[in-house]
Amino acid sequence: MKKKIGVYICHCGGNISDYVDVEKVRQAVEGDEGVILSKTTMFACADSNQKEMVDDIKDRELDGVVVASCSPKLHLLTFRAVVERAGLNKYNYVHANIREQVSWAHSDNKMGATEKAIQIVKAAIAKVRNTESLEPVIVEATNAVAVIGAGIAGMRAAIELAEAGSQVYLIEREFFVGGRVAQWDDLCLTEETGKELITRLYDQVMSQKKITLFTGAEVIENSGSVGNFNLKVKITPRHFKLRCTEETLQQAIDVCPVEVPDEFNFNITTRKAIYHNYPSEYPQLPAIDMKNCTRCGECEKVCPNIDFSQKTEYLNLKVGSILLATGFDPYEPKKGEFGYGEIDNVVTFPQFKRIVHYCDDKLVYKGKEIKNIAYIYCVGSRQVDGENKYCSRYCCTAIIHTAITVKKKYKGIHNYHFNRGIRTYGKAEVWYDESSRLGDIYLQSFEYDPPVVEKSGTQTIVRIKDMLTIDKEIEVVADLVVLVTGMVPRQDNSIGNLLKVPRGRDNFFNEIHMKLRPVETVIDGITIAGASQGPKNIMESINSGLAAATKSFSLVNSGELALEPTVAKVNLEACEWCGKCDEACPYNAFEKVETGGKFIAKVNSAVCKGCGMCLPVCPTNALDLIGLTDEDVESMIDALIPNI
Amino acid sequence: MSIQKQMKTLEYDVLVVGAGIAGGESALNLADLGYKVLLLEKELSIGGKMILLSKVFPTLDCAACITTPKVSEIARHPNITIFTGAEPQKILKKGSHRFEAVVLQKPRYVHVADCTGCQLCEEACPVSVTDEYQYGLVGRKAAYIPFSIASPRAAAIDIDNCTLCGACERACPTKCIDFTQTPEEFLVKIKSVVIATGFELFDPLKIPRYGYGKYKNVITSMQMERELAPTRPFNTVLRPGDGKMPDNIAYVLCTGSRDKSVGNPICSQICCMYSIKQAQLLMGALPMADITIYYLHIRAFGKGFNEFYVQAQDMGVEFIKGKVGKITGKENGNLVVRYEDIKAGTVKEAEHDMVVLSVGVLPNQGISGVFENEELQLDPFHFVNQVDLMASPAKTSIEGVFVAGTASGPMDIPDSILSGGAASAETTSYLRKESL
């Protein structure tokens, strides 16, 4: 039982003290059993206060410390480090959350908030009285990282990790690398095309001995945890032995009778069941799409490298950390949304990019030359009624850049931008400026009053109430309507579900803290990069990929990890091995051992994750979680109920 | 040269120039991997502009709560040496993984290790001058602690304004004030350099028609930031003109941004969001106040930003699409804002009792001149040029020199932190190439 407890109550510069009377809280707890020091402080986390705490712990020989401040997610580790610097074992520190769960949550009720803060601090004091010094569990960490997704962010992160010294498994679900950037061609702010950029990164990936690239590969099982994840990877065969000559490949493609929409071109073209996205596609080995192949065998006759005997392979990988760079899907408009799927000259932005790619001197779509183009912004983003409340960030700049390209590439183009307020942030402003100078027309509507696309005879008309001309109703006859579709999270979230990575309000993967830990997730050892975390342009994706690589590397680099010692423990006397704990444990942390003439359960603390699933199932109450014993919980409950 | 001989020589792996949030992130990452880092900060405290902010969008976390522990971690990291009040005079590339920098440390006239931050010198000092850390809202002494959560939290003497009366020396209980200190130059040998010199704020005196400097109740967004910060100079939000609590506040967005007439054609990327944030905070601090934001386009593009913008609209912040032409003062201190109301298609006037100019982000240009034998290229807007924007955004025109944060262009705090992480990653790769 602790006898020398120090309690610090933080003002948080007003964030707490504007609603909670922190001095009253201090007075209410200063007489609690064991408390020999109680202080309020402007910022508990500030350097000066940390120093003061260290001095207090040393001078007053404190054996337990409580800080009542913000959420433990922000600063539990900060204050554990403080007590450790003062020579006190860090598990003698208890954190009380009186900001997120008191002052902010009850900013409407200062009396109630103060009362609640008092009880919460009392509960933390009750808990700290029982704490024990603990040593972390040291486990080996595999110096290898699985990077999932070989788009721009994943490839760049993989290169960085390999250069830093980790083994990297780069796992791509598609048969070809490059993700969305490979489909994008012209890029803003650089002469390099998407394909060229991908080629450059691919060459670097292949020159790194420490990177193993898997294509057509998916992670289907995961066990273990930070330091030692065991992944099972399913690898779908391409059904090609070697790269064939251009000639035989072309013959095989020609004879293939199957024709399906080409996803690489967002279904504006078709491809065969034997395919490669473009001739220089990486890896430079075509693939057969077995979902659509009829096994007619025609291709085998003309191309000797086709091999239908290849089987699906399964591979087990052991890695210390997982970096998710799974990217985004372009928003797919609903049928009838601005005429999509109903009016034949309404296309999405990604489709438009492919059309521009395939048209050399004239812009032609469905046999008709295009002169007047209407761009409708924010399709699938900033929705008033739909789920996607967020802005997709890249689209304003990207579409304006594309519109300029189109105007320069073809003769007689007229661009009409039906927008909701242009967001060409930062240096991209120059594109907006240039497009205006080139004579592009900008028309703006409110979120709740979007433009309308209609068919009138043979014409497609876009109508808007333009707020830039005092709500004048303006009509444009468009040869092509481009829906500027935003980014949405991957529809197939199987990897997120498998790894249990939580998603944010926008359904993208969620970071722990946007500013403190922007690339880490609540699942220890799993980092997130690129557009899987939220819409980003290429540079921003690369930055987050590199930042995530740094975090993943720091976890696996040293070869060992210190895990929390807050694991299950068995009360030897009470335990009468029944096996229920073993059944409940998701990690096989229990072992049946004989001791003192009876069988009891033994916990392997390197395997136990401290989830506590075993606790309620024990019929003799022989199990406790260190740091969350019956005494801990019940003394907190007692402290939360004021004596009357 | 004789100075060269007297110079103390120091050796580190990396020189990080600028100890704001981006430079700090880079330094911490590198130090955690075992590299020895020298972190230079020209101001008296580390933490950059962020440590002086109130709360940060879109989560409304208090800026100090995020910055101070990071600052504390940087300050006590065994692999990081910090020089405050210090700037590189020149940096020479001597070869692959070999740089030499001459660093000038200005005297603080205080022995930081002995200063307890008791503030007795401040009390004793008879000189009052404008406080630059409170962006001129209040005064400070010539012997002063920069601000309450500064790191190091130690006094300094502003020698330009000091009368050398000696009152502070007599008041100091630890005798840590030392007027014999002189500027010191160091020769620093490093293998790599990270530039994280941040940005400068646009000076609204360059747009005289907005009346800044002429009308006291026209202030900058950074001044409002200080009025709202936990370490704020007043205990509430006040008009500087007469100390009245304002109840009708206007924001003028794009002050010094997207404006070729002042030589800055680009968007500053942060002003829309910080203004919306301040508007939300003001509605909390002054529940009866009306807030109007005059804007051209709202750039609410980041994660959670658009939702934050919509939230401000729902809270009752008025958004008027229109360019502000002129601001004129009235006798009672109120201000008349003349603006083009784009929606109505006319020029209108509105009266407010306080106007906040949302000033933009400008490059901090000095750093390129420091590199003597190789050119540190700047982009057309005078930010540090990113030579491989799409694959290695931290790379500059000099191999081994990397850029982090707003030194390469406007960006918000989350992006600055990611960019700091990217710069440290690239620096790590570069350093490893030497050892291979």
Place this chain on the structure above:
Amino acid sequence: MTGGKVNNSPRILVFSTEKISDPAIDMAGLLKLHYPPTVYTIPVPCSSSIKPRWILHALEQGFDGVFIAADGTDCPYGESCTEKTGQLMSVTQQLMKEKGIDPARLKMAAICSVCSEPFVKHVKSFAEYLSKSSN
């Protein structure tokens, strides 16, 4: 009802989970979504780690209700969480019946890491129920 009260609101003990529901409760604060200040939280690693005796202890010591902010299918420790939390719920409610405690004084709902609004809705309606049932 037992226990001292602020604003006459029932006292509710919430068992939140460190990685999933506690962040949502934090976010409720951040978004200033108000709920009664007589709602107290004890975070645990996983909602299937809550011992029935803790719940009974809370109810016997004076809490009017106990709310389990469960991980649901988001549990980082595995799929079985939902089922196991359900089991401990029913075991506890059985014990409550035996002791003559209204089983409706224990409530559970899955609260995901961003389910701040659902959390506030749940505790408010639970508080309402508890107020009514005590009259």
